[in-house]
Amino acid sequence: xxxxxxxxxxxxxxxxxxxxxxxxxxxxxxxxxxxxxxxxxxxxxxxxxxxxxxxxxxxxxxxxxxxxxxxxxxxxxxxxx
Amino acid sequence: xxxxxxxxxxxxxxxxxxxxxxxxxxxxxxxxxxxxxxxxxxxxxxxxxxxxxxxxxxxxxxxxxxxxxxxxxxxxxxxxxxxxxxxxxxxxxxxxxxxxxxxxxxxxxxxxxxxxxxxxxxxxxxxxxxxxxxxxxxxxxxxxxxxxxxxxxxxxxxxxxxxxxxxxxxxxxxxxxxxxxxxxxxxxxxxxxxxxxxxxxxxxxxxxxxxxxxxxxxxxxxxxxxxxxxxxxxxxxxxxxxxxxxxxxxxxxxxxxxxxxxxxxxxxxxxxxxxxxxxxxxxxxxxxxxxxxxxxxxxxxxxxxxxxxxxxxxxxxxxxxxxxxxxxxxxxxxxxxxxxxxxxxxxxxxxxxxxxxxxxxxxxxxxxxxxxxxxxxxxxxxxxxxxxxxxxxxxxxxxxxxxxxxxxxxxxxxxxxxxxxxxxxxxxxxxxxxxxxxxxxxxxxxxxxxxxxxxxxxxxxxxxxxxxxxxxxxxxxxxxxxxxxxxxxxxxxxxxxxxxxxxxxxxxxxxxxxxxxxxxxxxxxxxxxxxxxxxxxxxxxxxxxxxxxxxxxxxxxxxxxxxxxxxxxxxxxxxxxxxxxxxxxxxxxxxxxxxxxxxxxxxxxxxxxxxxxxxxxxxxxxxxxxxxxxxxxxxxxxxxxxxxxxxxxxxxxxxxxxxxxxxxxxxxxxxxxxxxxxxxxxxxxxxxxxxxxxxxxxxxxxxxxxxxxxxxxxxxxxxxxxxxxxxxxxxxxxxxxxxxxxxxxxxxxxxxxxx
Numbered sequence: 001x002x003x004x005x006x007x008x009x010x011x012x013x014x015x016x017x018x019x020x021x022x023x024x025x026x027x028x029x030x031x032x033x034x035x036x037x038x039x040x041x042x043x044x045x046x047x048x049x050x051x052x053x054x055x056x057x058x059x060x061x062x063x064x065x066x067x068x069x070x071x072x073x074x075x076x077x078x079x080x081x
Numbered sequence: 082x083x084x085x086x087x088x089x090x091x092x093x094x095x096x097x098x099x100x101x102x103x104x105x106x107x108x109x110x111x112x113x114x115x116x117x118x119x120x121x122x123x124x125x126x127x128x129x130x131x132x133x134x135x136x137x138x139x140x141x142x143x144x145x146x147x148x149x150x151x152x153x154x155x156x157x158x159x160x161x162x163x164x165x166x167x168x169x170x171x172x173x174x175x176x177x178x179x180x181x182x183x184x185x186x187x188x189x190x191x192x193x194x195x196x197x198x199x200x201x202x203x204x205x206x207x208x209x210x211x212x213x214x215x216x217x218x219x220x221x222x223x224x225x226x227x228x229x230x231x232x233x234x235x236x237x238x239x240x241x242x243x244x245x246x247x248x249x250x251x252x253x254x255x256x257x258x259x260x261x262x263x264x265x266x267x268x269x270x271x272x273x274x275x276x277x278x279x280x281x282x283x284x285x286x287x288x289x290x291x292x293x294x295x296x297x298x299x300x301x302x303x304x305x306x307x308x309x310x311x312x313x314x315x316x317x318x319x320x321x322x323x324x325x326x327x328x329x330x331x332x333x334x335x336x337x338x339x340x341x342x343x344x345x346x347x348x349x350x351x352x353x354x355x356x357x358x359x360x361x362x363x364x365x366x367x368x369x370x371x372x373x374x375x376x377x378x379x380x381x382x383x384x385x386x387x388x389x390x391x392x393x394x395x396x397x398x399x400x401x402x403x404x405x406x407x408x409x410x411x412x413x414x415x416x417x418x419x420x421x422x423x424x425x426x427x428x429x430x431x432x433x434x435x436x437x438x439x440x441x442x443x444x445x446x447x448x449x450x451x452x453x454x455x456x457x458x459x460x461x462x463x464x465x466x467x468x469x470x471x472x473x474x475x476x477x478x479x480x481x482x483x484x485x486x487x488x489x490x491x492x493x494x495x496x497x498x499x500x501x502x503x504x505x506x507x508x509x510x511x512x513x514x515x516x517x518x519x520x521x522x523x524x525x526x527x528x529x530x531x532x533x534x535x536x537x538x539x540x541x542x543x544x545x546x547x548x549x550x551x552x553x554x555x556x557x558x559x560x561x562x563x564x565x566x567x568x569x570x571x572x573x574x575x576x577x578x579x580x581x582x583x584x585x586x587x588x589x590x591x592x593x594x595x596x597x598x599x600x601x602x603x604x605x606x607x608x609x610x611x612x613x614x615x616x617x618x619x620x621x622x623x624x625x626x627x628x629x630x631x632x633x634x635x636x637x638x639x640x641x642x643x644x645x646x647x648x649x650x651x652x653x654x655x656x657x658x659x660x661x662x663x664x665x666x667x668x669x670x671x672x673x674x675x676x677x678x679x680x681x682x683x684x685x686x687x688x689x690x691x692x693x694x695x696x697x698x699x700x701x702x703x704x705x706x707x708x709x710x711x712x713x714x715x716x717x718x719x720x721x722x723x724x725x726x727x728x729x730x731x732x733x734x735x736x737x738x739x740x741x742x743x744x745x746x747x748x749x750x751x752x753x754x755x756x757x758x759x760x761x762x763x764x765x766x767x768x769x770x771x772x773x774x775x776x777x778x779x780x781x782x783x784x785x786x787x788x789x790x791x792x793x794x795x796x797x798x799x800x801x802x803x804x805x806x807x808x809x810x811x812x813x814x815x816x817x818x819x820x821x822x823x824x825x826x827x828x829x830x831x832x833x834x835x836x
Contacts, residue, residue, distance in 0.1 A: 005495065008258050009242050052496035056783060060539060060681040073496040076415065078422075080536050080601025080793055081286075081343020081449035 004030065004072045010049070013040040027051050028062040030072075048077030084614040084680060088780050088787045095573040095580050096786060099723045102566050103584075104337070113337045116293030116309030117368045124295060125154050125196040127357050127367035128203040129350065130210050131377060132185030132192050135219035135443040135751025136232065139183060139212060142193055146209040152202035155361035156210070158193045159183075162356055165325050174412035176323050178446050179352050185214070186234060186411035187443050188752040189376025191350075196357040196365045219443040219751040223408040224385050226252040226442045234411050234441040252441040254413035259421050259494050260402075260434035267400025267432030271391025275469045279461040281800070281818040283383040283408065283745040286450050287735065287763045290339025291374045296354035297364035304331040304355060305364075309338050311345040311559050312598030317590045323352045324359070331355075334589040335559045342735070343449030344379035346600045375756035380745060381450035382407035382416045383442075386461040388424075396475045398484045400432040401425050401493075405458060409439050410446035419454035423797075424462050425493035426532035427503050427689065429486045433493045443751050449600065452533040452793035456736060456800045460818060463529035463801030468814060477528055477805075478511045481691075485530075502715030502779045503530060503689035509775055510691040515711045524697045524708065527805025531690045531797025535790035536601030537682030540608055541594030544572060544615040546623070546674040550661030552576065554585040554615075556608045557596030562731075562792060563724035564604045570720055571609040571786070575616035577643030578660055594679050602790025605720055606781075607682035613785050619676025626670040627658045684783025685790055690714035692733065692798040696806040700829060703822030705741050705807055711773040717781040717789030729795045730772040736799020738764040744819050 003021050011018050015038070022037070024030035031049070035042045050059045052073040058064050059077055066072055107113035144156040159182040166172040176182075181190045193210050197203035218232035225231055231252055239247045242256035268274055294308035304326060310316050313335040321328045338345065354367040369378065385406040392398045403424050407417035417437030425433050470480035485503045492498055510516060510528060520526060543555040554572045558564060569583040576583075597603070620640045627645030628635040631652070639648045644657035667674050695709040712729040719725040742762040746754045755761045780787025800818055808815045813828050 007495065012242075012244070055492070055496045055499040056684045056686065057496075057534060057536075058683040059536065061683040064683070071497050075422075075495065076418065078415065078419065078534060078536070078601075079346075079449065079453075079598075080534070080603070081346065081451045081453045 002030070002066045002068060002070070002072055004074055006074050007076065010041065010044055010074055013044060014038045024066055026062065026066055027058065027064050030066060031062070050075045050077045084678070086610055086684065086783055086785055088782045088784060093574060095570045096718065096720050097722065098570065099721060100566060100580050102563055104565060115290050115339055116336045119295050119307040119336060120366065121295055121297055121364035124364040124366050125198060125361055126200045126203045127194060127196050127354050127365045128207055129191045129353060129373070130193040130207045131373065132181065132188060132190040133752070134185055134214055134216050135188050135221065136217040137185045137214040138217060139181060139185060139192060140215050141213040143211040144193060147195060147206040150202065150206050150209060152198040153195055153206045154198065154363060155196040155357045156193065156206065157356050157360055161360065162323065162352065165323065172322060175319060175348060178412060179349065187445050189373065189445060191353065191377065194353045194357055196361045221442050221444055221747045221751050223383050223406050223440050223442060226440050227406060227438065234443065238441065254409065254439045254441060257418040257421055257437045258435065261491060262432030264400040264402045264432045264434045268391045270393065270399040272394040273469060273472050274389065274391040275465050275472065276389040277465055277814070277816060279386045279388065279464065279816045281384045281457040281460060283380045283444065284739050284743040285375055285380045285761065286340070286342035286344040287738070287743070288340030288342060288344055291369040291371060292349050292378060293368040294351050294354050295364055295366045296351065296358045298355055298359040300362070302327070302330055306331065306333045306351065306355065307336060308333060308351055309336045309345060311338065311341040311561060311600055313559065314557060314590050314595050315598050316348055316351055319348050320352050320355055324355055332589055332591040335587060338559060338561055341561055342451045343453060343600060346598050347448050349378045371758065372756040375761065376753050377445055379448045380445055382409065382447050382454065382457065384420070384457040386457065388461045388465045390465045390469055392469055392473060394473055396473055396480050396483045398428060398430060401428070401430050402434045403458070403462065404436045406438045406440055407454060408442045408444060408447060410444050411441055412446050413439050413441065414447055416447055416454045420458040422494035423455040423532050424458035427486060427530040428484045429490040430493060435493065451732065451735065451796045455531065455533055455797045456739065459529060459531050459797045460800035460804055463798070464804055464814065464816070467527065467805045478507060478516065481530060482507045482511065500779065501687060501689060502777060505777050505779060506689050506691040506713045506715060509713045509777060510693055513693065513711055513713070513775065515693050515709060515773065518709070520695065523700060523810055524695060525806045525808070525810025526693065526695050527802045527809055528691065528693045529798040529801035529805060531794055533602070533688050533794040533797055535606070535685035535688050536603050537607045537685045538597030538601070538603050539595055540611040540682050541596055541679040542608060542611040542615045543593060544612065544619050544676040546619060546660060546664050548664055548667065550582070550659065550664040552578070552583045554583055554612060555588045555593055556585060557588055557593045558604045558608045559599045560587055561599050561604060562728055563721060564608060567605045567720040567724060568608055568612050571612045572616050575613050576620065576660065577641070602792040603682065603685065606685055606784065606788050606790045609720065609786065609788055610682045610784060611678040611680055614678035614680060615676040617676070618678060619674060622674050622676065623660065623663045626663050626667065626674065629670045630658065630666055631655055686717065686781040686783060688715060688789055688794040690794045690798055692802040694802040694806040696803065696810055698807055698810045698825060703825035703829070705820065705825065707737055707769055709770055711775070712795055713775045713777065714791065714794055715777040715779050715789065716791045717784065718778055718787040719776050720788060722776060725776055725791050726774040728791045729774040732795025733772050733799050734764055734769055736796045737769065737803055740800045740803035740818055740820060742819050742821055744821065
């Protein structure tokens, strides 16, 4: 189980929750389970969510493992110039 | 597969050296081919008709006279670009921006296009197209556009991110909020609170090379496009989706690029060129004029920002808040959100709150510009930080060091920071001789910090060993700042061969796997990771070939210093085999030797910089001269230090122009009044001193060599550093960017009247 923190708009889509506890060993499983438990998050995942694991932002490495004691923060998928 | 990107300390041989740039000779002799330098047999000239109105309904377009003109081979309007976006609103916005569908939403919005046998005929054809406009009310100012009385750009937009959901349409597309703690409690704990409002005007990336492409749609359904872009794979994907083409049949080649800075991460005229070619049955070359570049491509947001920061008299910040309003043009984007996320990222704050509003206006679509949205936020925040330090009576560097974010700090955008470099850049700035150099009359010094995320992305490379042992490295990230040299250095380093033995080329979309854009400071970070992976794969192949040549087991072959070496007591008498030796025998040991890599480069690592600026302001003219400028930034590992310094200097130069002169000026009619470099003044060499740089190397733990992106962060602090310097020089807090001579004179005059 990992605890994930959601950014504002994502939290609103998850029923106003700021934090969720999810069974997930990696980012792929996290998104799969989030979409199952909170269907309203599906469009956000489709559009792109970045995952900050202990402060390091991952945008596309869905195989990245989620350490059980890590700080996991979901952020909008950002881009630069 | 199985590639471990973790940093491992090592001694470098090639990486960190400064070979001359391999593309330099072609560029200074004119041989380099940019977007407009390519031609196809039988090509036509494309031209675009643009709206003269800031906002107008297109009631009808009569192109019959243009079509009848001799030499005209195709005329298209939005009707020739059917909506294939299938509910994808982002893609629909791109389509609508490339060619207005029902309404022209800004001065310069494309409404029709022609392809003709020459430029003169194409221009005449544009004159013959009759567009029936119903002019609508417009709004170009970000604050005005937020008012409930403002003309609406879209009556289908309801502000997102607010509860309850609005029932009235608005130009505010979204509200986002970041932060933690309780700012109201924090402000009560403060001994000093500064609150100010700031504005920044819209600027263009100012790339010297206009957008240009040559497109050919062939009768068999295959297509080619030569284009100036930061990401030809992404251009291919988006053009294919908009035009209903098979991705694999559209082959896109990126030209040399005369600057992009984010502006060439968006498609503008490319789908139009393809659509014209499809209609005409001949290749079409489409080159934007400078005026078109300004009116219809690229600008960043204009902003309006309120900042409030409180601190105790010992210099500890107790609370910080900001409200950020960013213009988006006619289509929404994440621009205020990025400002809200980055604004306070340099600081360790117990109580922080930022709110961002994205606002639609009748201006060109806002595009990414080098660390998009961060410079404006940094200008507002760092101005207040400076003023707060002065009011408390603490040295501004010490104040920032005292409050700087560090490992374990909860960032203002949410996650806790790992190892970061803001502290070291501030301490380096504090020690720098620039900080204590004497100043004269009418002169001032300013400093500022800046933050940017940096990103990686999908990346693919091929590394081929030639028959003579030289190496061709094929990459898919466009070289915007010298990455070909840097990637050759990385390949040479990993293989253990001289730099001169490696040639790096940028592949077209038909010859390499997909690559994301060169954006987010990712080019060298991502492609060097893939290059290391490909080189290690090639080394694996070469060890196997050496084992065959020696008839020993591959486990008994090691790779050291660019050679296969037999290890173990049984093989002591075998002479090492060089890359050249192994390559020469390739035909008899299994054929061509190559290493390939496809990966997602993630973990780019956040980036910080500190800048110091000295200015002299002429009190009679309001003109500002930059006397001295120093950039301190963490590069992780500078692969080619001269290029890293160039990125630092380039970001500073662009930021200085933004701070002092660059500005979109709109008339009452909502039309851009200065779409040219004569009236839109970017700094030239004679405007600037030599910009000093100091590279810090704090290894990125998520890259084998410790590399971080370096391209964007350098534009984040300059607006604030220059503003602080000017404010200190004139003794008045400057709150409106650019600080052009009229604005400085007005501030001086207002101050005289007030005193």
